[in-house]
Amino acid sequence: MPEPTKSIEKKSFSFPYKVRVEPRLDEITWWQSLSITIFALVLALLIGALILAVVGGDPWKAYAHIAKASFGDIGVFSDTMVKAIPLILVGLASTVAFRMKLWNIGAEGQFFLGAFGASMVVLLPVLPADSPQWLFILVMMLFGITFGALWGFIPGYLKVKFNVNEVISSLMMNYIAFKWNDFFIYAVWSEGGFQMSKMFPKNAWLPRLSDYGKIIPELRGLTTHFGLIFALIAVVIIWFILYRSKWGYEIRLIGDNPKAANYAGIKLGRNTILVMMLSGGLAGLAGMSEISGVVHRLQGAISPGYGFTGIIVAWLAKLNPFLVIVVSILFGALILAGREIQPSGIPKLIQGIILVCLIASDFLVRNRIRVFRKVQD
Numbered sequence: 387m388p389e390p391t392k393s394i395e396k397k398s399f400s401f402p403y404k405v406r407v408e409p410r411l412d413e414i415t416w417w418q419s420l421s422i423t424i425f426a427l428v429l430a431l432l433i434g435a436l437i438l439a440v441v442g443g444d445p446w447k448a449y450a451h452i453a454k455a456s457f458g459d460i461g462v463f464s465d466t467m468v469k470a471i472p473l474i475l476v477g478l479a480s481t482v483a484f485r486m487k488l489w490n491i492g493a494e495g496q497f498f499l500g501a502f503g504a505s506m507v508v509l510l511p512v513l514p515a516d517s518p519q520w521l522f523i524l525v526m527m528l529f530g531i532t533f534g535a536l537w538g539f540i541p542g543y544l545k546v547k548f549n550v551n552e553v554i555s556s557l558m559m560n561y562i563a564f565k566w567n568d569f570f571i572y573a574v575w576s577e578g579g580f581q582m583s584k585m586f587p588k589n590a591w592l593p594r595l596s597d598y599g600k601i602i603p604e605l606r607g608l609t610t611h612f613g614l615i616f617a618l619i620a621v622v623i624i625w626f627i628l629y630r631s632k633w634g635y636e637i638r639l640i641g642d643n644p645k646a647a648n649y650a651g652i653k654l655g656r657n658t659i660l661v662m663m664l665s666g667g668l669a670g671l672a673g674m675s676e677i678s679g680v681v682h683r684l685q686g687a688i689s690p691g692y693g694f695t696g697i698i699v700a701w702l703a704k705l706n707p708f709l710v711i712v713v714s715i716l717f718g719a720l721i722l723a724g725r726e727i728q729p730s731g732i733p734k735l736i737q738g739i740i741l742v743c744l745i746a747s748d749f750l751v752r753n754r755i756r757v758f759r760k761v762q763d
């Protein structure tokens with residue numbers, strides 16, 4: 387009789403380790419959070435360097451050029467600060483909203499509406515052309531903040547009354563703001579058919595450091611304007627609101643645990659609208675400072691994407707108002723010197739890579755990754 391054949395079992399290979407993602411039950415320390423953020427930033431710069439190398443550039447020379455063209459001397463650093471001023475204000479706008487878990491993606495449109503409101507003071511006109519400079523600046527600030535706040539009110543109101551996602555509504559309102567401004571730039575306030583309004587009178591300009599060059603020779607040629615003072619005051623006010631006021635406690639509590647906040651009697655709807663208006667007002671003030679301090683007329687190309695870059699600034703600063711200043715200066719340098727890098731889209735590409743890496747780092751802050759050996763049967 388033939389011998390029965392024995393079946394041979396084939397053991398499939400399996401990786402002996404298993405990876406599991408678990409939510410963190412304990413909060414990480416500040417230095418761990420800082421380390422993760424720094425690692426994410428370095429990784430983003432390395433990825434950017436790789437892309438620069440792929441397109442035929444020298445990444446290290448490019449980064450060195452950015453540093454030299456932005457911080458090489460007091461003159462270029464002054465230009466960097468001009469770019470940092472609107473970023474500080476828009477970064478604060480994003481910080482306030484994000485701290486309450488409100489995703490205001492409409493800061494760019496609020497920036498443009500703030501610029502429009504400030505321009506109304508001159509072009510409508512609201513004030514006579516010979517009004518004193520302090521009055522012009524004060525009224526332009528009020529109009530810029532008001533129009534930005536109104537543009538923030540709309541997505542806040544839609545969220546409270548109709549549960550409309552504020553990401554979609556605020557993002558779509560950016561495009562409405564762009565076209566609203568274009569209508570007045572191309573038609574109503576166009577100067578001789580050109581795509582811009584007439585130049586503002588000099589008493590509607592924010593003073594620059596160079597204006598005091600006759601008194602202090604060292605200030606000659608420095609372009610930093612008094613919008614920096616508005617931005618620094620806003621940083622202190624926002625920090626005080628968030629961390630030293632009852633309203634700030636409510637904002638943080640709603641962001642951390644909306645159910646607990648509702649149980650405590652905090653009005654979620656009212657705070658949602660007020661925070662969106664505060665966020666929009668800060669972005670509107672940024673538009674006013676850019677119009678009055680830099681451009682001196684209403685035109686379309688007044689922002690290289692300040693409203694969207696402000697989102698990255700807020701995240702990189704970990705929603706800390708004082709860190710917003712430092713991060714804004716770094717991104718101001720990237721915007722200023724990045725214009726000289728070819729291809730021209732590289733600076734925005736680097737910004738996008740930084741944002742992606744920051745989102746990934748935030749995942750590591752909220753979760754831990756565990757690797758362990760599988761138990762053999």
